[in-house]
Amino acid sequence: MSSGCVRWLLNHTMTSMFGAGIGYCTSASRSYLICTVRSSVTASSCTRTPFCTAAGSSENPPVEKRKATQDLRARASVTAVGRKIPQRQIQVISDTGENMGTMHRADVIRLMDEKGFRLVLLSEQKDPPLYKLMTGKQIHDEQLKRREKQKSKAAPAQVKELTFTHGIAAHDLTVKVKQIESWLEKNNHIRVTLRAKRGQPADNLETALEEVVHKVGVMVGFVSKPKVVRDGQAAMCILRPPSAKELSQKGKSSAADLQTAGSGSSQDKSVAGTDAAGASGSWSSKT
Known part of the structure; x- marks a missing residue:
């Protein structure tokens, strides 16, 4: 606040309190008034600053939100990032789970184009960030697994x-x-x-x-x-x-049983055919 504004404020306050300007006050009253007005001006200006909190205010100062939940969102959903990779160097996991080490994003994009892979972010908090190459079927299967887990956690069984x-x-x-x-x-x-x-x-x-x-x-x-x-x-x-897992194991065992039964029936047919051929041969020799 400029000195002219302070002087005008002092004069206005003196006029409202004593009916006279600051020139008609004694030195003691003038000093008291100046201290009072300065303290009020300081308090009012402090409450208007973004770095201060008014007395008696229960509002907490704003706190910058961290991106701590970003990895949790990445784990909850499996989504391909496409060709827009923000980092130059990334750590890559192959579609079979093999660690391919740190690669330049241009090399990763070239590999995606050659093999038809998609790139999925696993963790952005690591240095360098961790990505995985996956096929479309792998992404679909992983999404189904995570949805099933979320459903089982969200709604407990009765x-x-x-x-x-x-x-x-x-x-x-x-x-x-x-x-x-x-x-x-x-x-x-x-x-x-x-x-x-x-x-x-x-x-x-x-x-x-x-x-x-x-x-x-x-x-x-x-x-x-x-x-x-x-x-x-x-x-x-x-x-x-x-x-x-139990359903998949049951399906595999059922398929194995059907295959075993099919091979057994084919063996029985072949044995029966051999016996029939032998019988016809012996019958023809007799005739």
């Missing part, structure tokens, strides 16, 4: 309860099994409890519960396998939908 007595009627057991299948299709967990019949010995409850699980028409996984509980008076297990 646990359903199903209790019945050993020796239940066949029709009622079929209804229970259908209920288990319906809950599994909705990605629920099921706690199945098989109780011993009143007045009868509680024998082979664990085996009986395993037989019930085998009647389920869809593939199941176990949170806990059948075991005897309640001092031997019941058997209990917790079922869950199968994981992606």
Whole structure:
């Protein structure tokens, strides 16, 4: 604030307080007034600066946001960066997981064009930043895996309860099994409890519960396998939908079984054909 503005402010304050300008005041009152006005001017100017906070204000000073969550976003989604690589030197991982070391971005782009790869950012915090070469199918599969993990973390599975007595009627057991299948299709967990019949010995409850699980028409996984509980008076297990790994293993084993069965049937046909040829040959020799 200029000296002229300060002088005008002092004169205006004196006029409003004492009805006279600063020239009509005593030296003591003038000194007191000057100190008061200067302190008010200093306080008002300080509150207007961006580096000060007004007294009694609960507002926190602005803090610059860091990019600490950038890697988390990169891990949550798999997206190709295209040909626009901001860094000159980057660390590259091949599509098979091999560390290719530090490469110039021009060499990486040339390799992408030759092999048909896409470049995915893994970590920008490393020096140099870490990228991976991936095919379109690899990116798609990785996106599906991460979506499945996010769904499993976001929505915890509900646990359903199903209790019945050993020796239940066949029709009622079929209804229970259908209920288990319906809950599994909705990605629920099921706690199945098989109780011993009143007045009868509680024998082979664990085996009986395993037989019930085998009647389920869809593939199941176990949170806990059948075991005897309640001092031997019941058997209990917790079922869950199968994981992606279990489904893939089941598919591989089914394909192997079909291949084995096909080779066995072809061998049987060849043996039968040989026997028939031998029989016809012996028959023709007799004739």
